[in-house]
Amino acid sequence: MKIENWQDVDEHLVVDNDKAIIVKDSKLLDNPEALKTEMQRSGKPVREVRSKLVQKSVKSRVKTDPIKISGWFDRKHESDNAQKAEKLVSNKPTHQYKQIKNEMTFFGESFLEGFLGFYGLEVDNALGRYEHNLHVLETQELGSSEKEYYLAQVKSGELKQVTKNLPNREIAEEELNKFYQREPEETQAEQIQLRTSEDDRKEE
16 A cells, blocks of 8 residues: 655545545554555545545635635625625635524625635635646655655646656755746745736736
């Protein structure tokens, strides 16, 4: 069995031939018998599980700024809903959804539908960016302390390694930075923020 750790993804993918499972607790990685049992019980096709892992991770990082939601409603010529968006307390979609459901008499069904449409679009865009970009992929055979590092892409759950095995994580990150021609301290989050700002300007 092989473990995959993707850059910016908190959970682990454990692959056994054509089946895979997602492992949240890294302590479980030290228990091969429990992993084998879990693999037999709930293992699914690798592409399907890898895709789910990436989607889940990207989805958990999506933020929906009330100002962006308001602007989105404005562009749809729904000024009432645009004003209501300013009353959202958080930029976390789950908190916003709970607030909307709890204050349904204020927000209303059309706001909820619009919010869910906006959120779905944000998730799709974030997932598209993640799948378009290269990431550091760390792999390790279960039971071995030796790790391998690659630059790779994942599209619809399909793994595409674009480099040979790199000596360590630092070199893999340097190669990634060289590819994107950025300074080492410049983070992926800053790059995504820049792209998001550019996307917003294009929408306007």
